[in-house]
Amino acid sequence: MAPTSSSRKTGLVAKGAILLAVSLILSYVEALLPLSRAIPIPGFKLGLANIAVIIAYFSVSPIAAAVISFSRAIVTSLLFSGVTTLIFSFLGAAFSFAVLTVISHIKRPRFGFLGLSVAMALAHNAGQLIGSVIVMKNFSILWYYPALALAAVICGSLTGCALSLLPERIYKRKV
């Protein structure tokens, strides 16, 4: 029996909710890792939650992906880092989502999951640093961008590989 329009919509909402939960769990796992000891760069993160955002973008809708991205930024800031970091997370999420939207609409050159993840990580870091400059009123923080960019390549490649390994049916808009 083919799913009706309303049951399909319900299914997509449920899928979006699951992906939001997944993104929060991934952020929680990241918060548990002692990354600041290993790599002491402010704002450095693995960006595992981007996996859930990208899946939502292609399998549910861009709006659902935006909701997941911004909700995750707000919830993780309030839970794990405090209100100060809210603007960093929010700008990081906005920049990376903008890059996701642009790259997904570019026909040439054609990017793969690896390039998409790296570009999103770079944009996320740029957004976070701009947020830091606004909050701390100090441009010296921009010194960190080259180191953050190199870290973004490594972390973006990891998430890109993870996305490539997922079966193609995960990205289909089916419920």
Add this chain to the structure above:
Amino acid sequence: MKLPEKKPTVADFALVFIVILSGILFLIFSSLGSPSSRATVAGTDGVFTVDLSNDAVYSVSSNGIDYVIEVSDCEIDVIKSNCPDGTCLNTKSIGKRPGSIVCVPGKLVISCGDGGENENGADFIIP
């Protein structure tokens, strides 16, 4: 809107190559810079400049967080802090190389190099 390629494309490799190359070049050129003679410490309680040629220990407070900053061997470093993040403590000392030490929860930035040499905006200078 098409799904991105599963296998890495030429554009992916080009992006990764450009970022790695520019990052490495920047890090090489910044390490070649001359050592700084002064560092700027900017917190919520004010901005001051310290002379890196004199070894000293400073106690600084910013946004309710206390720091102990040490100047030793022409370098400046955060040696003690009650900040919950700990990134500032783990950041390597600066001075011989340009850069900055940032503590986000305490809104503290210690900088050397182009920004740090500029004494404009400093409330006072500690010799």
